[in-house]
Amino acid sequence: MQNSLLAKYSSAVPRYTSYPTAPHFHEGIDCGKYAQWLKAITAQERISLYIHVPYCDRLCWFCACHTKHTLKYEPISIYLESLKKEIAAVGALVSRDAAVTAVHFGGGSPTMVRPDDMIGLMAALRSAFTFAEDVEISVEMDPNDLDEPRYDALAAIGMTRASLGVQDFHPEVQKAINRIQTFEHTKSVVEAVRARGVHSVNCDILYGLPHQTEATVAETVKDILSLAPDRIALFGYAHVPWMKKHQTMIKDEMLPGLEERYAQMNLAASMLVAAGYEPIGIDHFALPEDRMAIAAREGRLRRNFQGYTDDAAEALIGLGASSIGQLPQGYVQNMPATGEYQRMADAGGLAAVRGVEVSEDDRLRRRVIEEIMCRFAISFSELRQEFGGAVDAIAAEAKSFAQSNQDRICLIEGDRFVITDVGRPFARTIAAVFDSYLATGKGRHSIAV
Missing domain, CATH: 1.10.10.920 (Arc Repressor Mutant, subunit A)
Structure with missing residues (x-):
């Protein structure tokens, strides 16, 4: 019975982090329209900020994010200067009485940013916007980027949530996805951020990866549970090589079949629930005292481009190349190409190139x-x-x-x-x-x- 349901209902459909979804964005939403939407944000509305850093010092084959590989820091340094110009331009259009309640640094690898630059970036954000006293600040972290000065810088900017990509700890799987990351290293990151007062740690696990089996997934989940993260995201690998060319490094024959993939998901989910985590939506789990678990129980759970969230902000402003914002009037996306984004940001601050107004x-x-x-x-x-x-x-x-x-x-x-x-x-x-x-x-x- 279950296999027949899998075959029937496992069609290719959107993840629904927005509606209308991104393929339906169009060029009719430009910088002029975006400026109007930003000016319309009222003093009573709450704002969430997403800051995109589109660089990695290694390219993971499984990744579907807008990012590019660099081993030099100069491109990042130049990009950050353009990003600050966009931040200033957007902030000048938004009411200073509207409070920022959440900030999310994503990528790419935000932890590639050097300590002084990360502190400077946060200073630019605080200069342009009014932050709520209890603002949540989350950072996506690549353990391989981190060192003591970076940990200290993240503490200095007020990071409250650390989000670590784990995927799978099995060496064969890691080699196949070009993501070498030991459990010991990951554990050291969790300990370091908690030692600096971070109250929430999230770990991402993937199933459906090349060479993954139920046994490798179970071992990874067991290791993650030993770290007692507050939240765990259990994502199915999205194989979209027609959109992300580097995913062609992962051959179809390396991937588990649909039934095996489904078994991996169920096994991981059952282990997390048995360990005391509450299931949140289709792919998240949280400890009962976590804010997301509380929001789910109270019917306040929401969904945006970062997935499930307890963020209640009326406006999500995306900053940086390719970033997407969600405002009451609709969605807006910045220029994805980094060089062209920088040209637009340097010229006038805004870099919106497409979006959709919602009916x-x-x-x-x-x-x-x-x-x-x-x-x-x-x-x-x-x-x-x-x-x-x-x-x-x-x-x-x-x-x-x-x-x-x-x-x-x-x-x-x-x-x-x-x-x-x-x-x-x-x-x-x-x-x-x-x-x-x-x-x-x-x-x-x-x-x-």
């Missing part, structure tokens, strides 16, 4: 998809409080899908559309039912499980 139907469907991804259910009565009669069409779609589905992956219970335990692994596929753009065929996606 009322988009807002409704975005909420429906987020509810499915975060809570595995839709309450039609709750939706009507915000969207009124427009919900009737969505309710009809949901009821039609539930009634026609013979596999009981979803049900109608009163005024609610509910994904069953059988259907939860296929939440992305179920969310796609409500995606009015998917049939246009724009974009290719990774498999849903």
Whole structure:
């Protein structure tokens, strides 16, 4: 039965970190439109900042991020100067009464940034924006970049959450993905950041990698659990070589099949739950006292370009090459090409080149998809409080899908559309039912499980 469901519902669909999804962004959203959106942020709104550092000193074959390889620091130093100009330009357009409640440094490898430059970058952010006293500051970390001065710099900027990519500790798997990182080294990073007062540590684990087996996944999970991270993200490797050419280094025959991949996911998830972690959405786990676990229990879990979050900010501003922002009016993306981004930032500060303005139907469907991804259910009565009669069409779609589905992956219970335990692994596929753009065929996606 399970194998037939896998074959039926593991189609290639978006990850739904936005709606409409990125393939539907267009050039009609430019710097002028973006400036209007930034000026419209009110004093009462909260802001989340994402800062993208698109450089790595090694290129991991599995990675699907916008990044480039460099062994020299000069390109990073030049990039940071352009980034500061964008920060100043964006900050000048946003009300200083709007508080920044979250900052996320991503990449690439933000930990490649030298200590003085990291402190200078944070100073530029604080100069341009008003930070809330309890601002959360998270940094994606490559353990191989880190040394004592960098740890101290991250403490100096007020880092509150460290996010470590682990993937898999098995040497054969690491060699196949060009990511050599020992457990001992990873453990030393966790100990170093905790010694400097970081209250939350996240670790990323991947399944579906080349040469991975249930045994290697189990060993990796066991090692990670010994570090007692506050959060664990369990992601399926997204094999998209048509989009990321370096993934051609990973041959299809090296990858586990769909059934093995699914078994790896279930094994890891069961081990995490047995260890006391609460499942969050489709791919996150957190200790009960963690903010994300609390948000999930209270129905406040959200989803954005960083995945699941407890961040309640009304505006997410992306800074740096390729970064994506989410504002009340819609989505905006900066120029992905680093050199061209720097030219735009140096010339005028803003570097927006595409995006999409959301319609009322988009807002409704975005909420429906987020509810499915975060809570595995839709309450039609709750939706009507915000969207009124427009919900009737969505309710009809949901009821039609539930009634026609013979596999009981979803049900109608009163005024609610509910994904069953059988259907939860296929939440992305179920969310796609409500995606009015998917049939246009724009974009290719990774498999849903």
